[in-house]
Amino acid sequence: MRPILKDLKDGKISIEEAEKLIKSQFLDIREVARFDVGRKLRTGFPEAILALGKSDDDIVQILLSSPTDPMIVTRLDPERFENIREKISPLEERGFSIKYEERAHTLVVKGNEKISLDYKVGIITAGTADIPVAEEARIILEEYGCQVIKAYDVGVAGIHRLVQPLYDMLEEDVKIIIVVAGMEGALPSVVAGLVDVPVIGVPTSIGYGVGEGGLAALHSMLQSCSPGIGVVNIDNGFGAAVLAIKIIRAFD
Structure with a gap:
């Protein structure tokens, strides 16, 4: 009211x-x-x-x-x-x-409403083609006052690229990490096995053959053997950001 x-x-x-x-x-x-x-x-x-x-x-x-x-x-x-x-x-x-x-x-x-949750959230993409979905999440998070730390194009095809950005995110005390991946969708499982914060997996429709439309990435994330992953719908960067905001508000 x-x-x-x-x-x-x-x-x-x-x-x-x-x-x-x-x-x-x-x-x-x-x-x-x-x-x-x-x-x-x-x-x-x-x-x-x-x-x-x-x-x-x-x-x-x-x-x-x-x-x-x-x-x-x-x-x-x-x-x-x-x-x-x-x-x-x-x-x-x-x-x-x-x-x-x-x-x-x-x-x-x-408008003039000021919103500041004053928490940090990490966003990681497996490939460059996944960036638009990640950017959708970033925009929503930043509008609600979160500081976003990004690391793009650090997927499992060159897993060494992930080490330093992930270390930096943990040093910055991110509370949640959103991981965006297409193709086989393996990156959220890797990240969740290395960190002590919740991971939100976002499958993307980037893929071809059996991976076309993002179903392979979705099934892979749902079948992850690493605990602590929540998965949203294919290409749903918006939904991942809203979930992150609600989690943050729960412990704010």
């Missing part, structure tokens, strides 16, 4: 809109979506907007109507962002910043 009342006080919404939000806890946006404005209060993280399956106009309407802060759009291709860039510019007049990360295909629209 607090963010709704704050928006009312700041003149961003009318009394009628505030009453509707408080009563329903969702925002009916012109038959396009029922945006769950109460999710952040219940779960600690706002509803994100998945660009897949939505038209550009759908995304614009949701962004212009939603009272949540921050607003996050995932899987938004660069050309689609360019299509909506001018249409969402009124958000800047309302004090929101618009930040698009091309490699991660992620848009963050952020």
